[in-house]
Amino acid sequence: MPMREPCIAAFALFALACATPARAQSTYGIGRAATPAEIAGWNIDVDREGNNLPPGSGSVNHGREVFDQQCAACHGAKGEGGVGDRLVGGQGTLATPNPVRTVGSYWPYAPTLFDYIRRAMPQNAPQSLSSEDVYAVSAYILHLNGLLPAEATLDARSLSAIQMPNRNMFVGDSRPDVKNPACVTGCGGSK
Amino acid sequence: MTEPTDDGKGPAATSRRRFLRNSGIVVGGVVVAGRLAGSEASAAAENADNLPPNVPDWMKTPGDPMGGQLYGMPSSFEKDVIKNIPKNLPQYLSAAGRTPLQDLDGIITPNGLFYERNHGGVPTIDPAQHRLMLHGLVDKPLIFTMDDIRRFPSQSRIYFLECSGNPGYKKPYGKTASDLVGLLSCAEWTGVSLKLVLQEAGLQAGAKWVIAEGADAAAMTRSIPIEKCLEDAMLVYSQNGERLRPQQGYPLRLLLPGFEGNMNIKWLRRLHVAAEPAYSREETSKYTDLMPDGSAREFTFYMEAKSIITRPSGGQRLSAPGFREISGIAWSGRGKIGRVDVSVDDGKSWQEAQLQEPVLTRALTRFRLPWHWDGQPAVIQSRAIDETGYVQPTLAELLAVRGENYFYHNNAIWPWRISAGGEVTNAHA
Numbered sequence: 001m002p003m004r005e006p007c008i009a010a011f012a013l014f015a016l017a018c019a020t021p022a023r024a025q026s027t028y029g030i031g032r033a034a035t036p037a038e039i040a041g042w043n044i045d046v047d048r049e050g051n052n053l054p055p056g057s058g059s060v061n062h063g064r065e066v067f068d069q070q071c072a073a074c075h076g077a078k079g080e081g082g083v084g085d086r087l088v089g090g091q092g093t094l095a096t097p098n099p100v101r102t103v104g105s106y107w108p109y110a111p112t113l114f115d116y117i118r119r120a121m122p123q124n125a126p127q128s129l130s131s132e133d134v135y136a137v138s139a140y141i142l143h144l145n146g147l148l149p150a151e152a153t154l155d156a157r158s159l160s161a162i163q164m165p166n167r168n169m170f171v172g173d174s175r176p177d178v179k180n181p182a183c184v185t186g187c188g189g190s191k
Numbered sequence: 192m193t194e195p196t197d198d199g200k201g202p203a204a205t206s207r208r209r210f211l212r213n214s215g216i217v218v219g220g221v222v223v224a225g226r227l228a229g230s231e232a233s234a235a236a237e238n239a240d241n242l243p244p245n246v247p248d249w250m251k252t253p254g255d256p257m258g259g260q261l262y263g264m265p266s267s268f269e270k271d272v273i274k275n276i277p278k279n280l281p282q283y284l285s286a287a288g289r290t291p292l293q294d295l296d297g298i299i300t301p302n303g304l305f306y307e308r309n310h311g312g313v314p315t316i317d318p319a320q321h322r323l324m325l326h327g328l329v330d331k332p333l334i335f336t337m338d339d340i341r342r343f344p345s346q347s348r349i350y351f352l353e354c355s356g357n358p359g360y361k362k363p364y365g366k367t368a369s370d371l372v373g374l375l376s377c378a379e380w381t382g383v384s385l386k387l388v389l390q391e392a393g394l395q396a397g398a399k400w401v402i403a404e405g406a407d408a409a410a411m412t413r414s415i416p417i418e419k420c421l422e423d424a425m426l427v428y429s430q431n432g433e434r435l436r437p438q439q440g441y442p443l444r445l446l447l448p449g450f451e452g453n454m455n456i457k458w459l460r461r462l463h464v465a466a467e468p469a470y471s472r473e474e475t476s477k478y479t480d481l482m483p484d485g486s487a488r489e490f491t492f493y494m495e496a497k498s499i500i501t502r503p504s505g506g507q508r509l510s511a512p513g514f515r516e517i518s519g520i521a522w523s524g525r526g527k528i529g530r531v532d533v534s535v536d537d538g539k540s541w542q543e544a545q546l547q548e549p550v551l552t553r554a555l556t557r558f559r560l561p562w563h564w565d566g567q568p569a570v571i572q573s574r575a576i577d578e579t580g581y582v583q584p585t586l587a588e589l590l591a592v593r594g595e596n597y598f599y600h601n602n603a604i605w606p607w608r609i610s611a612g613g614e615v616t617n618a619h620a
Binding site: 082 | 332596
């Protein structure tokens with residue numbers, strides 16, 4: 001019977017829909033499935049706990065070499081800053097009139113360092129460093145900030161275990177935090 | 192409107208002003224006496240061949256034929272109305288260019304003058320090779336082509352966009368409206384509701400955030416709360432009727448009405464649905480707000496109510512006493528503008544300005560106040576009040592709570608000082 005196959009197909013679709021009531025309401029049928037390999041190739045997000053960090057490792061010593069070649073031109077020989085951000089120092093300054101925000105003084109989560117370097121650095125050739133080099137240069141920057149010994153090597157586990165000094169200093173958005181009484185007449189004037 | 196122009200750009204404005212000066216024209220019931228100085232006055236003796244009673248040259252010969260410009264450009268006399276890009280920056284890959292707010296009317300920013308903030312330069316993207324990946328806590332991870340995106344039901348909405356650092360809290364303060372708050376623009380955006388696209392993949396339980404990533408050299412990454420994604424967020428491919436400009440994210444950007452500009456990820460290539468934010472570099476070390484006690488506010492999304500007088504404003508000059516229209520723009524990330532008050536006596540008293548309809552949610556609103564300048568020194572300023580009742584604060588009120596190292600989300604009132612000579616300057620500078 002010529003009609004049988006469309007009926008079976010329709011029934012199969014109906015059964016599929018019934019079997020997955022919580023599933024997507026794919027109203028439009030637009031787009032195609034993303035394969036696991038495609039997702040793995042593009043998903044470079046590393047969260048604050050270090051999930052999705054890649055295999056591999058890198059030492060402070062190797063990181064010094066990578067830093068000198070790839071980073072020092074903008075960030076300074078010791079991470080003191082230049083065209084690029086200052087990366088080192090500033091701990092204890094955040095509550096002063098002249099706060100110095102660096103990886104060591106301000107960044108709350110160490111895995112973010114790997115995530116950012118991998119996706120955006122060096123600025124002239126982002127996503128060009130190997131995972132080993134990113135681990136190494138992360139280790140070196142943490143070392144320059146006194147957060148890792150000179151002989152240390154970083155991998156996914158050890159990077160995730162680092163507690164950054166400023167970790168607990170972030171709070172939610174409490175705005176509106178300022179109230180203007182909206183005076184209409186006889187007001188004090190501007191300033 | 193017969194008001195003389197004050198910002199003198201090019202021969203047309205100059206000749207008109209010259210005419211006004213020479214003839215002592217009646218404007219708004221007040222005789223406007225010429226009062227220009229310097230080079231403009233020395234040019235006054237130039238010929239008046241194009242002025243009444245003579246017929247101007249451009250009527251005596253045919254104009255340019257059709258087809259001289261396949262994409263139309265502004266008049267050559269408007270050549271100084273351009274983006275305001277700071278000079279001598281250490282580098283221009285992660286940098287910002289400002290909209291010349293004081294030169295614009297209405298609420299829509301022309302695409303070529305829309306402010307831009309890039310974190311790794313402006314990429315050149317072939318739309319045929321661009322893909323949007325949607326993955327994470329979804330039933331069906333998907334990849335979309337640009338053709339796919341344009342197949343979804345579309346919508347068009349007018350929204351402002353504003354950079355969160357617009358301006359900072361520390362001196363020196365800018366001279367012009369553009370210097371102060373030029374990282375602000377407004378456009379009609381066309382695209383698809385993000386909610387429709389997320390539903391296509393099917394959100395799973397625990398989906399609380401969507402991490403958006405750009406296809407630029409910064410792979411710019413911000414996390415958006417799922418509530419916003421399901422409320423009014425859009426995936427946008429057109430701006431003011433034409434496809435996005437490269438500087439605005441061509442071929443696809445995220446649009447989050449009322450949220451700080453950097454979250455509206457340009458060159459959008461990936462949406463990662465997650466239970467937690469990414470805590471990316473941009474949302475931890477950069478776009479967070481440092482308080483005087485050393486704590487820092489994070490995930491400070493909303494741009495609060497704000498306004499500024501754009502005419503007259505810093506860098507302009509009132510040529511003479513008499514009738515002036517005070518005009519400016521107001522906006523709020525939390526909804527519609529409810530009221531704008533204007534003071535012309537250094538903040539001692541305030542009066543309600545007229546709002547140009549339509550007043551749209553999370554869009555610029557143009558306000559106006561008729562004014563007679565008596566030629567005496569004055570300080571003029573505006574304050575916005577949004578539909579939540581929130582009142583735009585003074586700089587002093589903000590600094591008292593946040594300190595000057597807060598950096599972002601400065602929505603202070605900015606007063607303009609007008610000298611007896613008509614010069615307009617930043618009263619806080």
